Amino acid sequence: MEPYRIRPARLADLPLLPAIERAASELFRQTAYAHLVGSDDATRSFPHQPDYLTWVAVDATDAPVGLAIARPLANSLHLQELDVHPNHSRRGLGRRLIAAVADYAQSQGYTALTLTTFRSISWNAPYYTRLGFRALETDELPTDLQAIYQSEIEHGLPMGDRVCMRRELIEDA
Structure with a gap:
């Protein structure tokens, strides 16, 4: 397996997600943005907003080790947050979380995924x-x-x- x-x-996963986000934000200590670690901005996605959609990467015991949070915009689904606990990083979980968000977005008729992020990290x-x-x-940038x-x-x-990014979602023929 x-x-x-x-x-x-x-619903039971939601209280566990801030700890994953905090652990993942520790990686910023090695960057020019170390001052953001532990700030309110490091956990700005929580508490969970009612219109946000959340996916988790879970281990063999069904415990969350990564998360993707998206919110609907006019024509795109916006990836608000993507985090993988450092103990589980470099295993393709971020890519798989994004794929799950993209699959959902495409199934719902969204034309793209968007996000904001740091350009140089x-x-x-x-x-x-x-x-x-x-x-x-x-x-x-749309409104x-x-x-x-x-x-x-x-x-x-x-x-x-900071940079805004977009990935087009293309229907399979």
């Missing part, structure tokens, strides 16, 4: 680029994505290195 699987989060924009996302120019970007500015995220 495969040691990990991806599934929609259950290897497990951020360069990683998402390898998974088919592309950086958007400011004039390409709802502009609002998310503005909210990040208001929460004090360092915007000089």
Whole structure:
């Protein structure tokens, strides 16, 4: 049996997710953004918002070890958060979580996935680029994505290195 699987989060999973997010944010201690570790911005996705959709990567005991949180926008599903506990990283769980979000988005008629992330951190924009996302120019941002970007500015995220990204979802022929 495969040691990990991806599934929609259950209500009982939700209290466990902040610990995964906090553990994953510890990786930022090795970057120019170490000051964000332990800040309110490190756990801005919680508590769970009612219109957000959450998937978890679970281990063989069905315990969550990773998460993806998405929220609907006008024509896209926005990946609000993606975290894998460092004890379970480098096993393809992030890629599998994104695939689950993309499959759901496509099944619901969304045309794209979007996200915001740090441009210069290897497990951020360069990683998402390898998974088919592309950086958007400011004039390409739809209104709802502009609002998310503005909210990040208001929460004090360092915007000089932030980027909005988009991955088109293509119907299989």
